[in-house]
Amino acid sequence: xxxxxxxxxxxxxxxxxxxxxxxxxxxxxxxxxxxxxxxxxxxxxxxxxxxxxxxxxxxxxxxxxxxxxxxxxxxxxxxxxxxxxxxxxxxxx
Amino acid sequence: xxxxxxxxxxxxxxxxxxxxxxxxxxxxxxxxxxxxxxxxxxxxxxxxxxxxxxxxxxxxxxxxxxxxxxxxxxxxxxxxxxxxxxxxxxxxxxxxxxxxxxxxxxxxxxxxxxxxxxxxxxxxxxxxxxxxxxxxxxxxxxxxxxxxxxxxxxxxxxxxxxxxxxxxxxxxxxxxxxxxxxxxxxxxxxxxxxxxxxxxxxxxxxxxxxxxxxxxxxxxxxxxxxxxxxxxxxxxxxxxxxxxxxxxxxxxxxxxxxxxxxxxxxxxxxxxxxxxxxxxxxxxxxxxxxxxxxxxxxxxxxxxxxxxxxxxxxxxxxxxxxxxxxxxxxxxxxxxxxxxxxxxxxxxxxxxxxxxxxxxxxxxxxxxxxxxxxxxxxxxxxxxxxxxxxxxxxxxxxxxxxxxxxxxxxxxxxxxxxxxxxxxxxxxxxxxxxxxxxxxxxxxxxxxxxxxxxxxxxxxxxxxxxxxxxxxxxxxxxxxxxxxxxxxxxxxxxxxxxxxxxxxxxxxxxxxxxxxxxxxxxxxxxxxxxxxxxxxxxxxxxxxxxxxxxxxxxxxxxxxxxxxxxxxxxxxxxxxxxxxxxxxxxxxxxxxxxxxxxxxxxxxxxxxxxxxxxxxxxxxxxxxxxxxxxxxxxxxx
Numbered sequence: 001x002x003x004x005x006x007x008x009x010x011x012x013x014x015x016x017x018x019x020x021x022x023x024x025x026x027x028x029x030x031x032x033x034x035x036x037x038x039x040x041x042x043x044x045x046x047x048x049x050x051x052x053x054x055x056x057x058x059x060x061x062x063x064x065x066x067x068x069x070x071x072x073x074x075x076x077x078x079x080x081x082x083x084x085x086x087x088x089x090x091x092x093x
Numbered sequence: 094x095x096x097x098x099x100x101x102x103x104x105x106x107x108x109x110x111x112x113x114x115x116x117x118x119x120x121x122x123x124x125x126x127x128x129x130x131x132x133x134x135x136x137x138x139x140x141x142x143x144x145x146x147x148x149x150x151x152x153x154x155x156x157x158x159x160x161x162x163x164x165x166x167x168x169x170x171x172x173x174x175x176x177x178x179x180x181x182x183x184x185x186x187x188x189x190x191x192x193x194x195x196x197x198x199x200x201x202x203x204x205x206x207x208x209x210x211x212x213x214x215x216x217x218x219x220x221x222x223x224x225x226x227x228x229x230x231x232x233x234x235x236x237x238x239x240x241x242x243x244x245x246x247x248x249x250x251x252x253x254x255x256x257x258x259x260x261x262x263x264x265x266x267x268x269x270x271x272x273x274x275x276x277x278x279x280x281x282x283x284x285x286x287x288x289x290x291x292x293x294x295x296x297x298x299x300x301x302x303x304x305x306x307x308x309x310x311x312x313x314x315x316x317x318x319x320x321x322x323x324x325x326x327x328x329x330x331x332x333x334x335x336x337x338x339x340x341x342x343x344x345x346x347x348x349x350x351x352x353x354x355x356x357x358x359x360x361x362x363x364x365x366x367x368x369x370x371x372x373x374x375x376x377x378x379x380x381x382x383x384x385x386x387x388x389x390x391x392x393x394x395x396x397x398x399x400x401x402x403x404x405x406x407x408x409x410x411x412x413x414x415x416x417x418x419x420x421x422x423x424x425x426x427x428x429x430x431x432x433x434x435x436x437x438x439x440x441x442x443x444x445x446x447x448x449x450x451x452x453x454x455x456x457x458x459x460x461x462x463x464x465x466x467x468x469x470x471x472x473x474x475x476x477x478x479x480x481x482x483x484x485x486x487x488x489x490x491x492x493x494x495x496x497x498x499x500x501x502x503x504x505x506x507x508x509x510x511x512x513x514x515x516x517x518x519x520x521x522x523x524x525x526x527x528x529x530x531x532x533x534x535x536x537x538x539x540x541x542x543x544x545x546x547x548x549x550x551x552x553x554x555x556x557x558x559x560x561x562x563x564x565x566x567x568x569x570x571x572x573x574x575x576x577x578x579x580x581x582x583x584x585x586x587x588x589x590x591x592x593x594x595x596x597x598x599x600x601x602x603x604x605x606x607x608x609x610x611x612x613x614x615x616x617x618x619x620x621x622x623x624x625x626x627x628x629x630x631x632x633x634x635x636x637x638x639x640x641x642x643x644x645x646x647x648x649x650x651x652x653x654x655x656x657x658x659x660x661x662x663x664x665x666x667x668x669x670x671x672x673x674x675x676x677x678x679x680x681x682x683x684x685x686x687x688x689x690x691x692x693x694x695x696x697x698x699x700x701x702x703x704x705x706x707x708x709x710x711x712x713x714x715x716x717x718x719x720x721x722x723x724x725x726x727x728x729x730x
Contacts, residue, residue, distance in 0.1 A: 012718060015711075015714060016711060016714055016715055016718060024711075085709065085710055085711055088708075088709075088710075
C-alpha cells in the first residue's frame with residue numbers, strides 16, 4: 001500500500017511538473033500501475049478475485065491508451081516540431 | 094355514419110385537399126373538389142331538411158370537446174326548422190356562387206387558394222348554424238370571421254384590400270368581445286352552454302338583477318344586449334357597420350356569399366336562435382328594433398348617392414339586415430328569417446350580376462358605365478329581376494318578406510313598433526330608388542366609358558350566366574312559401590318556423606294589413622318611378638339636386654362622415670398612444686431593455702469566464718489535482 005502510494009505520488013508530481021509530453025505519459029503509466037498494485041494487494045487481503053480482474057482491465061486499457069497517446073504525440077510532433085506541452089495551447093478560449 | 098355529418102365535413106375535406114395539394118398538384122382544377130363538396134352537402138342538406146319537415150329534429154352530442162370542472166362542451170348538432178332554413182340557404186346559394194366563381198376567378202394565380210378558403214368558410218358557417226351549444230356557435234362565428242378576413246384581403250398585393258381585411262377583422266373584434274362576454278354570462282348564470290337547457294331555464298331568471306359597477310342591471314337584458322353586441326358586429330349594424338362597405342374590395346363571389354347571403358346574416362340567425370332570451374327582455378328587443386331601423390334608413394340614404402356598383406349593393410345589404418333586426422325586435426322572428434332567406438337569393442343575384450358587369454368593363458364606377466343592356470342581355474334581365482325583388486314589387490320574393498316585416502312592425506302595437514314602422518316604410522321608398530338608379534345608370538342610356546372599353550364589352554360565359562338565371566328564378570319564387578294569409582297563401586314559412594321561434598301577437602285586422610301592404614307597395618312603386626324619371630327621362634334633375642342640396646349630398650356621399658369620426662376619436666388616439674407611449678417607453682425601454690440586457694449580461698459573464706480556459710492541459714490537471722486534494726481533505730476531516 002505504501003509502495004503504491006509512493007508510486008502514485010511520483011506519477012502525479014511528474015504529470016504536473018514536467019514539460020516533456022513523453023515524461024507526462026510515463027507519469028500516467030506510473031499512476032495506473034500504482035492503482036494496479038493497490039487493487040491486487042487489496043484483493044489479496046480481502047480474498048476476493050474481483051480486484052485482480054479489474055487490474056487486468058486496467059492493464060488492457062493502459063495499453064490501448066499508450067498506443068493511441070503515442071500516435072497522437074507523433075502526429076503532434078510532426079505538426080508542431082515540439083514535445084513541450086506548454087507550447088501547445090490551441091484550445092485557449 | 095349520420096347523413097347530416099356530410100353537410101359540414103364535405104367542404105372541410107375539400108378545404109384540406111385544396112390547401113395541401115393546391116399549389117403544386119391541383120392548381121386550376123381546384124374547383125372540382127370544392128364544387129363537388131358543396132353540391133354534395135347541398136344534397137345532404139335537402140335530405141336533412143326533408144327529415145325536419147317530417148318532424149324529425151336532431152339534437153345530439155357526438156364528442157366531448159372540453160371538460161373543465163363543471164364546464165362541459167360537446168361537439169353536438171341541433172338541426173331544427175331554423176337550422177334547416179339556414180342549411181338550404183348556405184349550401185344552395187353557396188353552390189351557385191361556387192359554380193359562378195369558376196368563371197369569375199378563372200386564370201387568377203390564387204385560384205386554388207380562393208376555393209380552399211371558400212370551402213373553409215362554408216364549413217365554419219355550417220358549424221355555426223348546426224351547433225347545439227354556444228361554444229359551437231362561437232367557433233363558427235370566429236371561423237367565418239377569419240375566412241372573411243382571408244377573402245376580403247384575397248388580392249393582398251392591393252393595399253386597399255389588405256386594409257379592408259384588417260378593418261373587417263378589427264371592427265368585428267368589438268362585437269365579438271361583447272358576444273364572448275354574453276356567452277360567459279350564460280355559463281355563469283345557467284352552468285351550461287347547451288341551447289336546450291339554457292332556453293328552458295331562462296324563464297326562471299326573468300326579473301333577476303345583477304350588480305354591475307354599482308348599478309342594478311336586469312340579468313336577462315344584460316345577456317341579451319351582450320349577445321346582440323356580437324350580432325351588431327357580424328351583421329354590420331350601426332355603429333359597427335363601417336367594415337362591410339370596405340369589404341367590397343374582395344372578389345365579387347365573396348361579396349355575394351359572405352357579405353350578402355350568409356355570414357352577415359349570422360347575427361340575425363343568432364338573435365332568432367336565442368329568441369327565448371330576447372323575448373324576456375323588452376329593453377333588449379327595443380334596442381334590436383331601433384338599431385335595425387336606424388341602420389336600415391341610414392344605409393339606404395347613403396346608397397342613393399354612391400357610385401361604386403358594389404358599394405351600393407353593400408349599403409343595400411346593410412339596409413336589409415337592418416330590416417331583419419327590425420322584425421326580430423318586434424318579435425316576428427319568422428319574418429326576419431324569411432327575409433334573410435329571400436334576401437340571400439336576390440342579394441346574391443345582385444352581387445353576381447354586378448360581378449358579371451365588372452367582368453366586362455373592368456371597373457366599378459357606374460358613372461362610367463351605361464347602355465350595357467344590349468351587350469349583356471342575360472345579366473341585365475337577371476339584375477332587373479333582383480332589383481324588383483329587392484325593391485319589394487308585388488309578386489316577387491322580396492315583396493312578401495318585406496311586407497311581412499312592415500306589417501309585423503305595425504301590428505306589434507307598441508310605440509317602438511310604430512316608430513320603426515315609419516322608418517321601415519321610408520326605407521321602402523329608398524330601396525327601389527337606389528336599386529333602379531344603379532340599374533338605369535349601368536344598363537340604360539349611352540355608354541360613358543372609353544371607346545377601348547366599349548370595344549371589349551361582352552356577355553359573360555355560361556358558367557356565370559347559368560347561376561344568375563337559377564338565382565333569378567329563386568328571387569322570383571322563393572317568397573311563395575310565405576304568402577300571407579290575407580293574400581290567400583298559407584304563410585307556410587312562419588308555420589314551419591313556429592316550433593322554434595314562436596309567433597308574435599298581432600294587433601290588427603285584415604283590412605289594416607291590406608292598407609299597410611298597399612301603402613308600402615305604392616311607396617315602393619313611387620321610388621321606382623322617381624328613379625326612372627331621374628335617370629331615364631330627365632337626367633338633369635339629379636345633378637341639379639346635388640348642386641342645390643350640396644350639403645346633404647356631401648354628407649351622404651361621405652357616408653355621414655362615420656369613418657372620419659372613428660378616425661379622429663378612435664384611431665388617432667390609439668395610434669398616438671401606440672407611438673408615443675407604447676412605442677417609446679414600453680417597447681424601447683422595457684421590452685428591448687429586457688431582451689437586449691439579458692444577453693449582454695450573459696456575454697459579460699462569459700467574457701470573464703473565458704480567461705480560465707488557457708488551453709494548457711497541465712493547468713487543467715493542476716486544478717483537477719487541487720480539487721481531488723480538497724475532496725480528500727474534506728473526507729478525512
